[in-house]
Amino acid sequence: MAALRPHAKTHKCLQLAQRQLAAGAVGLTVATVSEAEIFAAAGFDDLFIAYPLWASASRGRRLRAVAERASLRVGVDTAEGARALGAALAGTAAQVLVEVDSGHHRSGVEPGAAAEVALAAARVGLRVAGVFTFPGHGYSPGARAQAAADEAVALSLAVDGLRRAGLTVAVVSGGSTPTAASADPGALTEVRPGVYLFNDAQQAELGTCDWGDVALWAHSTVVSRRGQRIVLDAGSKVLGGDQPGWVSGGGRLLDHLDARIVALSEHHATAQFPDGAVVPAVGDVVRVVPNHVCVAVNLADELVAVAGGSIVDRWPVAARGANT
Numbered sequence: 001m002a003a004l005r006p007h008a009k010t011h012k013c014l015q016l017a018q019r020q021l022a023a024g025a026v027g028l029t030v031a032t033v034s035e036a037e038i039f040a041a042a043g044f045d046d047l048f049i050a051y052p053l054w055a056s057a058s059r060g061r062r063l064r065a066v067a068e069r070a071s072l073r074v075g076v077d078t079a080e081g082a083r084a085l086g087a088a089l090a091g092t093a094a095q096v097l098v099e100v101d102s103g104h105h106r107s108g109v110e111p112g113a114a115a116e117v118a119l120a121a122a123r124v125g126l127r128v129a130g131v132f133t134f135p136g137h138g139y140s141p142g143a144r145a146q147a148a149a150d151e152a153v154a155l156s157l158a159v160d161g162l163r164r165a166g167l168t169v170a171v172v173s174g175g176s177t178p179t180a181a182s183a184d185p186g187a188l189t190e191v192r193p194g195v196y197l198f199n200d201a202q203q204a205e206l207g208t209c210d211w212g213d214v215a216l217w218a219h220s221t222v223v224s225r226r227g228q229r230i231v232l233d234a235g236s237k238v239l240g241g242d243q244p245g246w247v248s249g250g251g252r253l254l255d256h257l258d259a260r261i262v263a264l265s266e267h268h269a270t271a272q273f274p275d276g277a278v279v280p281a282v283g284d285v286v287r288v289v290p291n292h293v294c295v296a297v298n299l300a301d302e303l304v305a306v307a308g309g310s311i312v313d314r315w316p317v318a319a320r321g322a323n324t
Helices: 012-020 033-041 057-067 079-089 109-123 143-165 201-206 292-298
Strands: 027-028 046-052 071-076 095-099 127-132 169-174 218-226 229-232 260-264 269-272 285-289 300-308 310-316
Touching: 012 027, 012 169, 012 310, 027 033, 033 057, 046 095, 057 071, 071 079, 079 109, 079 260, 095 109, 109 127, 127 143, 143 169, 143 310
Parallel strands: 027 046, 046 071, 071 095, 095 127, 127 169
Antiparallel strands: 218 229, 218 285, 229 269, 260 269, 300 310
């Protein structure tokens, strides 16, 4: 069974990270050096920055400081990036994972080129732990199973290449929320989903989860109404502006799933209800699920924990804005 290393960029919250580790996660994934700094300072000591960092002078110094207080792995996908990391991390126990493109076509090398990057990293003294990928092309309708299959093939090819080059492969890392259920446990040693903790409108519309599995929403007030159309006071500065072409709108109203958010501006969300549907009145409060929960959380100062209809805690979004 693959180990769980959840992506903390989703929640950016120390209390939720603690709960993930208590539930069996082996460590955390983060996206930036500043996220790593915040979690390391709070005592989280097993971190993977799943990003092909460019270790400039200032960033390299920060990265080194993290490596001196936590077990650290960093992504790399070029020989040039490996050389910069080698200079920044010389003498530390930090490790690197070579990023492989498994079909998302963002960062990452072709599987057959992974060994070349790994050898470049080894030549500058970096400890190569293995390979990783992000099957991001699974974030579209009907693509989850194929993306998971592509992930397994790409990682297996990359692992074979590293082993033929004489390198030991300890870590084979992949996964995302939509592909996690289809991930090949024979090909991966760990998975890195993030959104699963809350879920969001994208995941519900993809079929990754049910609406009852959604655990984060914004409370928003109806400020205007014209017939079957209402305007809410939660716009893109609350919900985030992510809206892939395949989703049904700018988010969803959790208690009014027949409605659609048809327009989203900075401080307004316009929702259209079908003819004959009961429409909330001006002043009513509704629950709005963002399309992409990671973006929405990064716009909030705190998360309000609710159980049984009552507020039970408030958790600061400790790594809000930690984007460097």
